[in-house]
Every structure is written in C-alpha cells, then in structure tokens.
Amino acid sequence: MDIAVIGATGVVGKQCLELLDSGALAGLGRVVPVASAGSAGRDLAAEYGLSLKVDEVVALDDFDPSGLDLAIFSAGAPISRELGPVVAAAGALVVDNSSAFRMDDDIPLVVPQVNPQTMATRPARGIASVPNCSTIQLVRALHPLRALGELERLIVATYQAASGGGLRGLDELAATSRAILDRAQSTGPSAGASGRFGQPLAFSLVPEIGLRDDDGISHEEHKLRREPRKILGLPGLRVAATAVRVPVVNGHAEAVHVTFDRPVDARDALDVLRAAPGLRIYGADDGYPMPRQVCASPESSALVHVGRVRADPDDPCSLLLWVVADNLVVGAALTALEIARLAAESSWA
Ligand SMILES: NC(=O)c1ccc[n+]([C@@H]2O[C@H](COP(=O)([O-])OP(=O)(O)OC[C@H]3O[C@@H](n4cnc5c(N)ncnc54)[C@H](OP(=O)(O)O)[C@@H]3O)[C@@H](O)[C@H]2O)c1
Structure with a gap:
C-alpha cells in the first residue's frame, strides 16, 4: 500500500508515522510525507527516530497523488477541502482527520469500534472522515x-x-x-x-x-x-x-x-x-x-x-x-489507520 501523510510534520502526522513504524498497517509500500514548503526536504525518519522508510518531505504544491492507495490528511480543514477531492479523484482513499467533510451526508464518519459498517462499501466520494478527537x-x-x-x-x-x-x-x-x-x-x-x-x-x-x-x-x-x-x-x-x-x-x-x-x-x-x-x-x-x-x-x-x-x-x-x-492516538492517528485497515480488509479495496 503506497500512502501519503499530509501534515506529516504536525503532532498528528508525527503520531501517524510513529504508528506506521510500529506496524499499524500491513503491506506498507512507499510513505510520502507532505507539509508546507518550509518543511520540504526534511528527513522525518531520522528526526523521529523511525526504522520505517519514509521519503523526504514533499511541499504541498509539489505533491503528486498519482499511484497512491491511501492519503491521510492532517493539515487542517482548508487543505482537506481543497486537496481531498483531487487526491480521491486520482484514486487514493482519503482518510481525513479534519472537520472538512464530517457532517456531509455522503461522507462516512467512522469509528471502527462503533460503526464499521459505514466502510462496507467504498465511500462514494472516495473520502472517509475521522471524527473530532473528543x-x-x-x-x-x-x-x-x-x-x-x-x-x-x-x-x-x-x-x-x-x-x-x-x-x-x-x-x-x-x-x-x-x-x-x-x-x-x-x-x-x-x-x-x-x-x-x-x-x-x-x-x-x-x-x-x-x-x-x-x-x-x-x-x-x-x-x-x-x-x-x-x-x-x-x-x-x-x-x-x-x-x-x-x-x-x-x-x-x-x-x-x-x-x-x-x-x-x-x-x-x-x-x-x-x-x-x-x-x-x-x-x-x-x-x-x-x-x-x-x-x-x-x-x-x-x-x-x-x-x-x-x-x-x-x-x-x-x-x-x-x-x-x-487525543493524538485514539483521537486521530490510530483511528485514521484503523479506518484504512477496515478499507484494506474489505472486499471492495
Ligand atoms: N491535535 C489533535 O489532537 C487533533 C486531533 C484530531 C484531529 N486533529 C486534526 O488534525 C489536523 C492537524 O492537526 P495537528 O494538531 O497535527 O496540527 P499541527 O501540529 O499544527 O500540524 C499541522 C500540519 O499541517 C501542515 N500544514 C499547515 N499549513 C500547511 C500548508 N499551507 N501547506 C502544507 N502543509 C501545511 C504543517 O506543515 P509545516 O510543519 O510544514 O507547517 C503540519 O505538518 C487538523 O485538521 C486538526 O483539526 C488534530
């Protein structure tokens, strides 16, 4: 599974990479961290002490989603709103930690321990929302x-x-x-x-x-x-x-x-x-x-x-x-990865 972590240099993004490092998602391929232009080129595996192989940080403006299977968005609602549909249209499942789509009728709002059935079919818009941490x-x-x-x-x-x-x-x-x-x-x-x-x-x-x-x-x-x-x-x-x-x-x-x-x-x-x-x-x-x-x-x-x-x-x-x-693990990163796991284990993936 080739994935992008958008907002990889933030507290949720870092947690996401640490969980991936500990094996939270099976069958991991390429990991592309994305952040602002000021963070481009950072080596997050070295900074965070990960054994996981992670690409250098890519600036959002240079991010190419083609070929990705999964994109976890943790960079705020405006970025999710603008880029989420673009990345979903390129074929990746978008799992969004922001509030951008949570209350949209056609976007599942998923807590895997509570309503896993919402991921039984591929989300119509290719986007699944992670609820607010609280x-x-x-x-x-x-x-x-x-x-x-x-x-x-x-x-x-x-x-x-x-x-x-x-x-x-x-x-x-x-x-x-x-x-x-x-x-x-x-x-x-x-x-x-x-x-x-x-x-x-x-x-x-x-x-x-x-x-x-x-x-x-x-x-x-x-x-x-x-x-x-x-x-x-x-x-x-x-x-x-x-x-x-x-x-x-x-x-x-x-x-x-x-x-x-x-x-x-x-x-x-x-x-x-x-x-x-x-x-x-x-x-x-x-x-x-x-x-x-x-x-x-x-x-x-x-x-x-x-x-x-x-x-x-x-x-x-x-x-x-x-x-x-x-709030960073259950409230965001782990739940996002559990949603991705639900998708990976489903018949439609
Ligand atoms: N913190 C929580 O407990 C929590 C819980 C649930 C959900 N969330 C949601 O998760 C998201 C991230 O929260 P956070 O707490 O991790 O925030 P954060 O620590 O401030 O990190 C924000 C991340 O977004 C990136 N970013 C900001 N502006 C950008 C831009 N214009 N272009 C590209 N990248 C940009 C930052 O990159 P740079 O480092 O390069 O600036 C950084 O990687 C938010 O939507 C938040 O609502 C947070």
Missing part, C-alpha cells in the same frame, strides 16, 4: 452501554489538552509555563501568550474551544452534539456540551452524564464496558484514569479509559462516567 472517545465509551437501554440525553464537559492545538499549542503552553515559573511573567489575568487558545492557558484553563455562534455555543461543542448523533445513528440524541482547554500536555478527559430510556444499574454498566474491546475499565478499587498515565505507553494510548462509573443518585435512568484517551 467525539471518538465519547462514542467509544457510550456505544457498549446501549446494551442496557437507548441513549436519550448526554451532558458532557471536556478537559482538552494543549496538544489538541497542534505544535503551536504545545510550544505556547511550554513557553508560557516556563516564563511564569522563571518569574518572567506573573500569573495575573493577562499573563502568557494567548495566540493559540484565545486566552492564556498556562496555570489556568479556557472554557471555550473554537469560535462561538450567536447562541454562545462553540464550534467544539457543536461537534460534540452533531457528530455522536451521526455516528450512533441517533438524530434525536440530546447533547449539552461544555468544551474546556486545560494546561495538560496530552490526553483529553471528559465528565459524562448519560441518561437512558429506562433505569440502569452501575454494576451492569461496568460489566458491559469490561466486555467491550478497546476499553480499559477502572472499578471502584482501581483508581481512575488520568491523562499522563493514559498517554504513558503505546499500549495505554491505544485504549479509551473509563472510570468513576456511578449511578446518578437523583435519577435511576442516568449514569456518570469519566473518560480519558490520548
């Missing part, structure tokens, strides 16, 4: 619970890491944290740069991710409403979300309140979750998942971690959960 871990934790009853209502608050803001976000958090620790800046309300997150993030948090609409709902919160409905096939699912950026380097966490169409038992929920693939479940005696521990090893980063599963004492139809996952 959506993926949310639906992977909730889908198995549908064995207990149908989901009616979600109330979710996210605690999203700086790596969700890409390399710039990580650099900004590191630089401003260092400056505050070195007392070069105070921790007062205006301390630190506010470029990537709208507000200074170090030693604080920002309760808004993406632009707000006229009703005060942010882009990220709309993604958390719309994407689970499409993936779970529940157009009437009611979702109230608050998306918060926190000064965690990597790993998104979510506090989830879920209401079912019938009474549910927290012990039954734990049993069902324990039987589901791809989850690590923390019972009452197992502590709880936290971003640093979750992202500490490749094995752990590949799972969705669910803890603090408990009944809502005021509502027999509701449960509360704490869900943590590596």
Whole structure:
C-alpha cells in the first residue's frame, strides 16, 4: 500500500508515522510525507527516530497523488477541502482527520469500534472522515452501554489538552509555563501568550474551544452534539456540551452524564464496558484514569479509559462516567489507520 501523510510534520502526522513504524498497517509500500514548503526536504525518519522508510518531505504544491492507495490528511480543514477531492479523484482513499467533510451526508464518519459498517462499501466520494478527537472517545465509551437501554440525553464537559492545538499549542503552553515559573511573567489575568487558545492557558484553563455562534455555543461543542448523533445513528440524541482547554500536555478527559430510556444499574454498566474491546475499565478499587498515565505507553494510548462509573443518585435512568484517551492516538492517528485497515480488509479495496 503506497500512502501519503499530509501534515506529516504536525503532532498528528508525527503520531501517524510513529504508528506506521510500529506496524499499524500491513503491506506498507512507499510513505510520502507532505507539509508546507518550509518543511520540504526534511528527513522525518531520522528526526523521529523511525526504522520505517519514509521519503523526504514533499511541499504541498509539489505533491503528486498519482499511484497512491491511501492519503491521510492532517493539515487542517482548508487543505482537506481543497486537496481531498483531487487526491480521491486520482484514486487514493482519503482518510481525513479534519472537520472538512464530517457532517456531509455522503461522507462516512467512522469509528471502527462503533460503526464499521459505514466502510462496507467504498465511500462514494472516495473520502472517509475521522471524527473530532473528543467525539471518538465519547462514542467509544457510550456505544457498549446501549446494551442496557437507548441513549436519550448526554451532558458532557471536556478537559482538552494543549496538544489538541497542534505544535503551536504545545510550544505556547511550554513557553508560557516556563516564563511564569522563571518569574518572567506573573500569573495575573493577562499573563502568557494567548495566540493559540484565545486566552492564556498556562496555570489556568479556557472554557471555550473554537469560535462561538450567536447562541454562545462553540464550534467544539457543536461537534460534540452533531457528530455522536451521526455516528450512533441517533438524530434525536440530546447533547449539552461544555468544551474546556486545560494546561495538560496530552490526553483529553471528559465528565459524562448519560441518561437512558429506562433505569440502569452501575454494576451492569461496568460489566458491559469490561466486555467491550478497546476499553480499559477502572472499578471502584482501581483508581481512575488520568491523562499522563493514559498517554504513558503505546499500549495505554491505544485504549479509551473509563472510570468513576456511578449511578446518578437523583435519577435511576442516568449514569456518570469519566473518560480519558490520548487525543493524538485514539483521537486521530490510530483511528485514521484503523479506518484504512477496515478499507484494506474489505472486499471492495
Ligand atoms: N491535535 C489533535 O489532537 C487533533 C486531533 C484530531 C484531529 N486533529 C486534526 O488534525 C489536523 C492537524 O492537526 P495537528 O494538531 O497535527 O496540527 P499541527 O501540529 O499544527 O500540524 C499541522 C500540519 O499541517 C501542515 N500544514 C499547515 N499549513 C500547511 C500548508 N499551507 N501547506 C502544507 N502543509 C501545511 C504543517 O506543515 P509545516 O510543519 O510544514 O507547517 C503540519 O505538518 C487538523 O485538521 C486538526 O483539526 C488534530
């Protein structure tokens, strides 16, 4: 399989190459990394310490998609929108990590552990979308619970890491944290740069991710409403979300309140979750998942971690959960490669 990784020098692109290096995709042929003109010629295998054979970075303007089987896009929605259809028309399956096509009716929005059937036939436009990072871990934790009853209502608050803001976000958090620790800046309300997150993030948090609409709902919160409905096939699912950026380097966490169409038992929920693939479940005696521990090893980063599963004492139809996952792995690169794997294993590939 000859593939291109568009956005290969970013945090998701790097993760993608590292997963390919560890054998995430069988039958790998040529690997073409693509980025901006400023990155052209970089040797990412050497930079990232990979044994995988990777071409030199190609500038987007010089990228020729002919002959490729797969293109994983992680360079932002405008580039996906412009180039995705061109690359698909050249014959490659496009797996897109951006928000460009997610809500298009004729583009599958795929979480392989939840709706693999969406890849049973080749996507009509040759493009499959990877959901938003926060959506993926949310639906992977909730889908198995549908064995207990149908989901009616979600109330979710996210605690999203700086790596969700890409390399710039990580650099900004590191630089401003260092400056505050070195007392070069105070921790007062205006301390630190506010470029990537709208507000200074170090030693604080920002309760808004993406632009707000006229009703005060942010882009990220709309993604958390719309994407689970499409993936779970529940157009009437009611979702109230608050998306918060926190000064965690990597790993998104979510506090989830879920209401079912019938009474549910927290012990039954734990049993069902324990039987589901791809989850690590923390019972009452197992502590709880936290971003640093979750992202500490490749094995752990590949799972969705669910803890603090408990009944809502005021509502027999509701449960509360704490869900943590590596936003670069589960939330983007690994899910993209799992979608590619679904395609490779299908009869139409
Ligand atoms: N970070 C996450 O947790 C996460 C999770 C899910 C989905 N995503 C999505 O994945 C995509 C990438 O995010 P990221 O966090 O990896 O961002 P990032 O670290 O900022 O990386 C962006 C990548 O895009 C390339 N790029 C930017 N502008 C370009 C241009 N004009 N022409 C060619 N290449 C260009 C950059 O190349 P240069 O280095 O040469 O500038 C870099 O390789 C976004 O669509 C994002 O929404 C991110």
